Amino acid sequence: MTTTKSEVLLHTPGHVKHDGHNLTGFIIFLCSESIIFFAFFVGYGVLKITAPTWYPDGVSGIAVREPLINTIILVSSSFVIYFAERYLHKKNYWGFRIVWLVTMLMGSYFVYGQYVEWSELTFSLSSGVFGSLFYLLTGFHGLHVITGILLMGLMLIRSFIPGNYDSGEMGVESISLFWHFVDVIWIILFILIYVWQ
Amino acid sequence: MTITNYDERIIKVNQPVPGAPNNWRRFFGFNTDAKVIGIQYIVTALIFLLLGGLLGMLIRGELITPPSDLFDPTVYNGLYTMHGTVMLFLFLFPILSGLTNLLVPPMIGAPDMAFPKLNALAFWLVPVFSIVLLTSFFVPGGPASSGWWSYPPVSIQNPLGHFLNGQMLWIVAIGLSGVSSIMGAINFVTTIITMRAPGMGFFKMPIFIWTVLAAQILQLLGLPALTGGAIMLFFDLNFGTSFFNPETGGDPVLFQHFFWFYSHPAVYVMVLPVFGIFSELFPTYSRKPLFGYKFVAVASFGITILSLVVWVHHMFYTGTPMWMRNLFMFTTMLIAVPTGVKVFAWIATLWGGNLRLNTPMLFCLGGLFNFIFGGITGVMLATVPIDIHVGNTYFVVAHFHYIIFNTIAFGIFAGIYHWFPKFTGRMFYEGLGKVHFTLTFIGATLNWLPLHWAGLLGMPRRVASYDPEFAIWNVIASIGAFMLGVASIPFILNMVSSWSRGKKSPPNPWDAIGLEWLLPSPPPHENFEDDIPTVLNEPYNYGLNKPFVVDEEFYISKALNDS
Numbered sequence: 001m002t003t004t005k006s007e008v009l010l011h012t013p014g015h016v017k018h019d020g021h022n023l024t025g026f027i028i029f030l031c032s033e034s035i036i037f038f039a040f041f042v043g044y045g046v047l048k049i050t051a052p053t054w055y056p057d058g059v060s061g062i063a064v065r066e067p068l069i070n071t072i073i074l075v076s077s078s079f080v081i082y083f084a085e086r087y088l089h090k091k092n093y094w095g096f097r098i099v100w101l102v103t104m105l106m107g108s109y110f111v112y113g114q115y116v117e118w119s120e121l122t123f124s125l126s127s128g129v130f131g132s133l134f135y136l137l138t139g140f141h142g143l144h145v146i147t148g149i150l151l152m153g154l155m156l157i158r159s160f161i162p163g164n165y166d167s168g169e170m171g172v173e174s175i176s177l178f179w180h181f182v183d184v185i186w187i188i189l190f191i192l193i194y195v196w197q
Numbered sequence: 198m199t200i201t202n203y204d205e206r207i208i209k210v211n212q213p214v215p216g217a218p219n220n221w222r223r224f225f226g227f228n229t230d231a232k233v234i235g236i237q238y239i240v241t242a243l244i245f246l247l248l249g250g251l252l253g254m255l256i257r258g259e260l261i262t263p264p265s266d267l268f269d270p271t272v273y274n275g276l277y278t279m280h281g282t283v284m285l286f287l288f289l290f291p292i293l294s295g296l297t298n299l300l301v302p303p304m305i306g307a308p309d310m311a312f313p314k315l316n317a318l319a320f321w322l323v324p325v326f327s328i329v330l331l332t333s334f335f336v337p338g339g340p341a342s343s344g345w346w347s348y349p350p351v352s353i354q355n356p357l358g359h360f361l362n363g364q365m366l367w368i369v370a371i372g373l374s375g376v377s378s379i380m381g382a383i384n385f386v387t388t389i390i391t392m393r394a395p396g397m398g399f400f401k402m403p404i405f406i407w408t409v410l411a412a413q414i415l416q417l418l419g420l421p422a423l424t425g426g427a428i429m430l431f432f433d434l435n436f437g438t439s440f441f442n443p444e445t446g447g448d449p450v451l452f453q454h455f456f457w458f459y460s461h462p463a464v465y466v467m468v469l470p471v472f473g474i475f476s477e478l479f480p481t482y483s484r485k486p487l488f489g490y491k492f493v494a495v496a497s498f499g500i501t502i503l504s505l506v507v508w509v510h511h512m513f514y515t516g517t518p519m520w521m522r523n524l525f526m527f528t529t530m531l532i533a534v535p536t537g538v539k540v541f542a543w544i545a546t547l548w549g550g551n552l553r554l555n556t557p558m559l560f561c562l563g564g565l566f567n568f569i570f571g572g573i574t575g576v577m578l579a580t581v582p583i584d585i586h587v588g589n590t591y592f593v594v595a596h597f598h599y600i601i602f603n604t605i606a607f608g609i610f611a612g613i614y615h616w617f618p619k620f621t622g623r624m625f626y627e628g629l630g631k632v633h634f635t636l637t638f639i640g641a642t643l644n645w646l647p648l649h650w651a652g653l654l655g656m657p658r659r660v661a662s663y664d665p666e667f668a669i670w671n672v673i674a675s676i677g678a679f680m681l682g683v684a685s686i687p688f689i690l691n692m693v694s695s696w697s698r699g700k701k702s703p704p705n706p707w708d709a710i711g712l713e714w715l716l717p718s719p720p721p722h723e724n725f726e727d728d729i730p731t732v733l734n735e736p737y738n739y740g741l742n743k744p745f746v747v748d749e750e751f752y753i754s755k756a757l758n759d760s
Contacts, residue, residue, distance in 0.1 A: 021311040025387040032379055032417040039425030039455060043440065046451055053446045125438055129446045132438035136429065 026174045030181050037185050040140065044133050044192055056127035064194045070113040071190050077106035078183045081176050088169055093159060100156055107149045114142050137189055144182050151175045227321065229313035230722060231298045232620060234320045238295025241323055245287035250682055252280035257678035260671045265661035273661035274342035281345030282330065282367065286374045289467050289605065291323050294381050296612050297409050297470060299620055301385060303713035304403050306394025306730060308723035311387040315380050322377035330370035333363040341367035344659060346456055349441035349449045353433045360435065368431045375424045382416040385409055394712065396732035403711060403736050404493055408473030411497035412466045418505060419462040426455025450515060457508035465504040468600065469497060471608030472539055475561055478615055479543050480737045481709040482558040483550025487737035488542045499535030507532060513581050514588040522581045529579035533572065540569060556630030557615035563638045564607030571599030574649065592652025598645045618702035622719040625699060629691040636684035643677025704756035710736040710745050715752040717759040
């Protein structure tokens with residue numbers, strides 16, 4: 001899957017402009033990627049309704065406060081990244097870099113929060129249906145967040161290459177799209193795991 | 198809708214072999230030319246067809262006598278699992294990707310695929326996951342042996358306790374195959390949507406392009422579900438999670454839903470391009486316009502949409518509630534409608550045509566005949582009472598081999614023969630082709646027709662021994678299977694000898710209409726380069742005196758000069 005992204009990243013200044021294709025391809029990729037999450041969500045829903053035992057022994061629910069703060073930070077980063085894109089459109093490169101870095105930091109905070117939450121939990125991947133699903137869903141989403149942050153880092157470094165945006169802002173646009181995608185997935189995931197208890 | 202930004206968009210792909218664009222070595226390296234990649238896919242897949250066929254013949258060798266004497270039953274489980282997996286993931290998907298790679302850019306007048314590097318990467322994943330899959334023959338415990346469905350709880354057993362076990366390698370190989378297919382699908386869909394020749398609106402596209410678009414959209418929508426299921430299965434097998442493990446509260450039937458949500462549409466991913474090949478070849482070889490072009494085109498998407506809501510018909514006998522059975526029986530039968538539209542259109546195209554019975558046409562006619570037969574047994578199987586009676590018997594095996602080999606592989610052979618002169622620049626030997634067809638048709642019929650009776654009488658699939666009352670059907674079937682093995686000899690001879698020293702092919706040996714036939718044989722690196730024709734009509738107006746592209750004479754004489 002990551003190759004799709006690297007195909008996007010291979011778009012270096014010397015290349016002939018074919019932004020339209022890249023963005024179309026990337027959107028198609030995201031649609032397809034969302035089906036994997038959809039499959040996991042369906043699995044979660046079905047098992048939640050039908051499984052004979054849901055929470056592992058000694059667990060009666062899952063704390064919402066810290067994850068909610070995490071959620072607020074991740075979701076607001078989706079707005080922040082929009083401003084970064086606006087700066088880039090206006091050719092304000094330093095504005096772009098700073099706001100882009102802020103998005104990255106917010107994403108990193110989310111990953112850190114996730115790590116703290118995982119390390120405080122009393123159950124593991126192999127403690128029954130809920131444990132399996134919880135770690136699968138949050139882990140698979142977390143992997144996407146980390147990928148997003150790494151790709152943003154790459155975009156940040158490449159913004160220093162002279163003439164990087166001569167042939168369009170395709171890379172930044174795709175990563176930004178990816179970030180929104182990761183956010184939307186998280187909102188659904190949050191509702192499923194934390195709200196629907 | 199037309200996209201005409203070709204002037205800005207001429208991809209200059211470097212030839213990896215310096216100085217020698219037609220060097221044979223380009224087929225063995227990382228080449229980004231869709232035509233090279235297409236041939237790489239096809240040749241690789243045909244090698245795996247030999248391997249899968251060999252596994253199939255071993256199975257038939259075991260089943261020629263009732264007791265389990267040739268192999269240990271455990272080995273037999275591994276054989277049929279690997280036979281199915283190799284045939285589907287190493288033969289059928291790659292060979293169809295290969296044909297699609299060869300045909301899509303020339304047929305829509307594009308210089309190459311939208312993402313040439315991604316395309317090459319998708320191909321090079323095929324040897325990677327093939328090696329992963331075939332390595333499983335050599336790990337302790339042998340290859341995966343839970344059938345190509347890999348239903349849990351059988352598939353989450355790891356009795357020897359090794360991390361590197363056959364089932365785990367199977368899951369990894371399927372996952373990588375999925376990544377490769379998704380890369381391909383993104384590429385094909387993007388190419389078809391954004392890179393068509395000027396004037397080629399959706400209703401002027403060749404049917405093959407329609408079916409590829411429908412099939413690849415299906416791939417994008419369905420395959421991630423299997424990937425999701427495979428990830429969960431992987432964790433269950435190796436890390437003690439309990440998604441599908443009934444002992445710890447999981448639900449094994451849930452995996453069946455994930456599996457069939459993709460693997461039923463997967464049949465359509467494979468059969469739709471073959472429908473496309475039929476729709477290209479029947480008009481060409483009967484010199485008549487394709488009957489009901491628009492209906493045939495739209496029916497492809499009818500099949501795409503319906504095939505996403507039929508998967509439970511594979512699970513009629515696995516504890517599915519009655520309302521769900523009825524619902525999915527209905528949707529399954531509904532899918533006969535768009536399919537029937539196509540069959541009707543092909544027969545109407547053939548009706549009263551001036552038929553030319555050369556090898557590609559014979560394979561097409563054989564494929565259509567078998568498809569009607571397999572379609573009828575398909576509707577039988579869609580009926581819940583019949584399915585519960587014959588489910589997991591050889592009737593099912595016979596049905597899907599009628600579709601998957603006798604239709605899909607026949608269509609693939611037809612396509613290979615039909616476009617062979619175009620992409621190699623050489624004609625194949627018609628006599629050897631006819632021998633190949635005759636052996637294949639008789640072999641395939643002998644192989645799978647008798648198994649319908651064995652299945653109706655109740656012979657269960659996936660068992661190495663059986664009751665002696667089924668012996669006669671199995672003897673005939675095994676003879677057919679060995680005949681199919683023999684049929685590969687004329688095919689290999691034909692392909693190798695005609696590619697190396699066959700007669701030079703003219704640009705349009707079949708007098709076919711289509712953008713690819715306006716190119717020299719073999720087509721130049723970037724197809725039409727800067728002179729992309731403007732399309733006026735769909736490419737099926739045989740004998741109607743409707744122009745196909747603007748200034749057709751120019752392209753015909755240019756192709757003749759360049760050949």
